Amino acid sequence: MTTSSDGSSASTGKRRLPFNFKESLPPNKRLKTANTKESSAGKHISCTHHEDTNRKRVVEQLASIGKTICRAVYFTCNLYDFVDCLIAELGETPVFDIDSDLLEAVKQISTFHPLVRDVIRQGRRECKMSIRNIGDALRKGHESAQSNDIKTIKENLPYIFSGIKFEPPIEPVHSVGKARMGFHHPQCAELLRPLNANWDDPKVRALSLTTVHAPTVQDFPHFIMANARDLNMGPEGQASILDRLFISPYLIRAARVILFGPSAVNETPIPPTSRCNASKNNIRGASPELIAYITIMLRFCLSDEESYSNDCYSYIKLYDVIRKQFQDVNFKTVKKYIINTWNSELFPRTATTGMGSSKNVISGPETRQGHLGHITAEKSAVLQIAKAQSQLSAQYDTTLTDAERDVATALLIV
Incomplete structure (x- = not known):
């Protein structure tokens, strides 16, 4: 064996390890040799x-x-x-x-x-x-959902209420100013007016600008109802008003804008995108709470209130009153019809009604008659009671219980 001048072994062909062996290793090989304190850290x-x-x-x-x-x-x-x-x-x-x-x-x-x-x-x-x-x-x-939904609805009010000519225009909202909306704006006032209000009476209209009270069923905003001309009213006439509650095209369009985006205002995309709120929040069907939420968001955006709060108008109370209405045993059959209608319009792939998706909320006469057939004589009996109570209350100022007043107002709108 020979030794070269640098100390390496020439006969074996192997080179001696460098003096600073640990420092020459790559970092991943040196990790195990680090001191205990460094490893713990x-x-x-x-x-x-x-x-x-x-x-x-x-x-x-x-x-x-x-x-x-x-x-x-x-x-x-x-x-x-x-x-x-x-x-x-x-x-x-x-x-x-x-x-x-x-x-x-x-x-x-x-x-x-x-x-x-x-x-x-x-x-x-x-x-x-x-x-x-x-x-x-x-x-x-x-809070993020609420603020984003308010912003989205405000920006799309003209499309949600397409067919209504707002004078002065409400697009964009800042052009007219929130202070000039609500009951100060003729078209907004028509949409916001309570269901049972005699809007032809100037005194009633004046009260809406000055009176603030906790909302009841009687104060459901008028925009929740489908237009009578869009319905096949049938022989019951006024009784079919019940079938107009909470299925207006305005509510459905607002729901589409929130759940699927502004481009879906008139028709639900099939399938919906993975980035829309319905997909991200796993919302696959309608609920009374969704309907109540859309109602209060839409009401706020039409109002003259600059920021959302319960100081001027109790949106919390309105939301809870709508939920209570859907829980009413006398509303059970109608509730099923309303939910099925919403599902058919918002979630056509999972709807049980078979109505499919359309650009309008109201279906054709044949389909609608099929659904109305499920609203049985039970509803007719309730309507007769409600009608009698409502007429007595109007003519003789008879005091009704809360339950009687709620049913009477919801089932018989004049």
Whole structure:
């Protein structure tokens, strides 16, 4: 064996390892040779990054759930109570009392987001999120949905109310000014007027500008009704007014704009894009809460109020009154018809009515007659009672119970 001047072994053909062996290795090979303190620090950073990534993903999922709650489940619910109700199902002790409305809302959100409990469980156990943390994430999505929907409706009012000539024009909204809308604007006033108001009476119109009170069923805005000329009224005549509630083209168009985007104002895209709100929020069917939400959003956008609040008009009360109306046992058959109509227009692939999608809300006479056939003699009996009560109330100022007044007003509009 010979040794060269640089100390390498010439006979074996092998070169001696460099003196600074550790420094010559690539970083991934040197990791195991690092001191204990350095390794521990790297492990801590890795764990923290993993936890932050999980938490971010949970917060994003909660925001999406919050948007669905806003639009289609329970707009006016206390989101922290909602979380409390969910964690109670996971075996934790609830902080607040849980009411039946919250239980129903939790049941509903599960149909839109089947993994909602898994998200809450991960947030609580893996990410160590408090009820407030989870509620804040839901609220962020809730508020984002509401503000975006108001902006979208405002920008598309002329298309939602196509066929109505607004004088002065309302496009864009800033050209006329919010202060000149609402009951100060002739066409907006016609759309906002209460269902049972005698709008030909100047005193009634004047009161609408000065009187503020908590809305009742009697104050449902007129734009929720389909036009009588679009209906096949049938032999019942005035009784068929019941079939006009909550199926106006304005409500359906506003719902399309919010769920599928402005380009879908007249027809639901088949299939809807993956980026639309309906897809992102897993909204695949209509609900009374969706109808109530669209109603209050549309009412606000037509009003003269600069910003959304419950100071001048109680939108929370209107929302809850609409929900209560759909829960009324006497409204059960009509509720089914309304929901089927909305599904056929917004979600034609999953609708059970077979009406299909169309540019107008109102279907043809043959189809409509088929649906009206499901509204049985039960409705006729209720109508007769409601009509008698309404007439007595109008002529003799008879005091009705809340339930009687609600049914009478909803079923018999004059």
